[in-house]
Amino acid sequence: MTPPALEAYRASARSWLAASAPPPLPQDYRLRTEALREWHSTLYRSGWVGIDWPRELGGQGLSLEHALIFIEESARAGAPQPFGAIGLHVVGPTLLRYGTGEQLARFVEPLLSGKEIWCQGFSEPDAGSDLASLRTRAVLEDDEFVLTGQKIWTSWADDSDWCAVLARTDPDRAQHKGISYLLVDMKTPGVTVRPITQITGDAEFCEVFFEDVRVPRSNLLGPLHGGWELAMHTLGHERSGYALRRRAELEVSYRNLLDAIRLGDSGPDVAVRIGAAYVTLRGLSALSRRAVRRARNGEVPSPLDSVDKLALAKGEQQLFGTALDLLGAHRAAPLTEGTSLDGEQIVKDYLHGRAASVYGGSEQIQLTIVAERLLGLPRMR
Ligand SMILES: Cc1cc2nc3c(=O)[nH]c(=O)nc-3n(C[C@H](O)[C@H](O)[C@H](O)COP(=O)(O)OP(=O)(O)OC[C@H]3O[C@@H](n4cnc5c(N)ncnc54)[C@H](O)[C@@H]3O)c2cc1C
Structure with a gap:
């Protein structure tokens, strides 16, 4: 019982959204980004961002x-999520967990807003x-790191003010013991961002x-050379947190x-096919309830994050694969006629769904984590 x-x-969220939800987003990527930024700021001003973040930090x-x-x-x-998803759900939890008082005071409020x-x-x-x-690589010279190298597939880098960068700070240690987690101002001289256009036509991710x-x-998060633990924290939140948030949208698309x-x-x-999608979504829903309990008990990161991530990818692909095939089969009398289905959105969701078995760590890597860390099989690599 709730x-x-x-x-x-x-009830208060429902009535606020009924009065305030924005019109459908523009298809053009740039215009859509602007509309999403505005929506993020409206949500924050109205108290709907950082709902479970500490009050003293905004x-x-x-x-x-x-x-x-x-x-x-x-x-x-049908209202979108706030624009700054990586800050709120991927990097943010790690900032909250490992940030110093000064870092929290500097970064959290602008991230939430x-x-x-x-x-x-x-x-x-x-x-x-x-x-x-x-x-x-980042070399420490007095009070500054000098950062050199290249990143790729960096989502929304072109729109970002800050980047959480993993850099090698000690090349002589074992690989994962010589990495640090740096908070990098994207406006610093020497940073170049080149957007990459995806199959959806959007240029969401970039080379940096x-x-x-x-x-x-002072922009080192956590211990010097100790960034690997923070990276695993970030990835754990990315894997289980995205599944938690995306489930609600998948269920609406399914209905x-x-x-x-x-x-x-x-x-x-x-x-x-629709029966199979239903079963996968029910499984995702059960996993979500467990993810809430795990998050409450501080049990993220865990190998269970990989299970959530795998279930999400399966849910996305089953649902939108079925929707896309039906859309194709109904060309003469469109499936979407007189319904709440949006054909263009289904195509985008289908393409995004394919990426679900890659971002946050590929399907094969998640399955290997399950085999080795949950099932206790010996390392096979
Ligand atoms: C939409 C999208 C958004 C992304 N956003 C970001 C972002 O914001 N920031 C960021 O840092 N990264 C981001 N990524 C990158 C993502 O994390 C990587 O693509 C992913 O970790 C896989 O790495 P890779 O592309 O180098 O593939 P590779 O590591 O080269 O893998 C290629 C293939 O080989 C398989 N493979 C590799 N090693 C093994 C192994 N040991 N055992 C079995 N199979 C193996 C993989 O499963 C995969 O099928 C994004 C990716 C996508 C698709």
């Missing part, structure tokens, strides 16, 4: 359950799955080059698809 206070919170001091209720209601209302957008500079051209082999970029020592199928004649194998 406690009455949570129900009241849901959050609302409520629980993760409250934050998830707002996400569910946003999905129901969307005044400063963050990106995550982990992957490199030759270091994705094998992240510990990264070659971007660092050429003798000077980073104050819209079901309504459209009920209206028309969709062919014989649809029942099997």
Whole structure:
């Protein structure tokens, strides 16, 4: 049973969204980004960002359950999530866990309000799955690191003010013991960002080059050479946290698809596919409840984050694969006619769904983590 206070919170979120949710976002990537930034700032001013972040740092001091209720209601209302997703859900938790008082005072409020957008500079051209082999280097000179190297696939780097960069600070130690976690101002001389256009037509992720970029020592997060632990913390939150937030949107898309199928004649194998998507979404929902308990008990990161991530990728791909096939089969009398389905969005969701088995660590790497760390099999690499 949901406690009455949570129900009241849901009711207030629902009525606020009914009055304030923005119109459908523009298709053009740049215009959409601007609209999303504005939406982020409206959400923050109205108390809907940082719902479970400490009040003294600019959050609302409520629980993760409250934050998830707002996400569910946003999905129901067709309202987007705030723009600064990497800051809020990927880098932010690590900043909260490892930041000094000064770092928290400097970075958290602009991160929550969307005044400063963050990106995550982990992957490199030759270091994705094998992240510990990264070659971007930071040399400490007096009170500054001098940062040189290249990152790739850095989502929203072109729109970001700050980047959480993993850099090698001690080349003589074992690979994962010589890495530090630096907070880099993207406006520093020597930083170059080159957007990469994806199959969706959006240029969401980028290459980022660092050429003798000077980073104050005070922007080191956590211990010098101790960045690997922080990187695993960030990735744990990325893997389980994204599944938690995305589930609500998948369920809304699933219900819209079901309504459209009920209206028309969709062919014989649809029942099997829509049934399979339903089962996967129910599994994701159960995993979400466990993820909430784990987050509350401080059990992130954990190998269980990989299970959540794998279930999310399967849910995305089953759901939007089915939707796309149905869309194709209904060209003459469009599946979307008279329903809440948006054909263009289905194509985008399908393409994004393919990426779900790559970002945050590939499917094969997540399965290997499950085999080795959950099932106790010996290391196979
Ligand atoms: C949409 C999207 C957004 C992203 N955003 C970011 C971001 O913001 N910041 C960031 O740092 N990175 C980001 N990434 C990068 C992502 O983390 C990497 O793509 C991912 O970790 C895989 O690395 P790679 O691309 O170098 O592939 P590789 O590591 O070269 O892997 C290629 C293939 O080989 C397989 N493989 C590799 N090693 C093994 C092994 N030991 N066992 C079995 N199979 C193996 C992989 O599973 C994969 O299928 C993003 C990626 C995508 C798709």
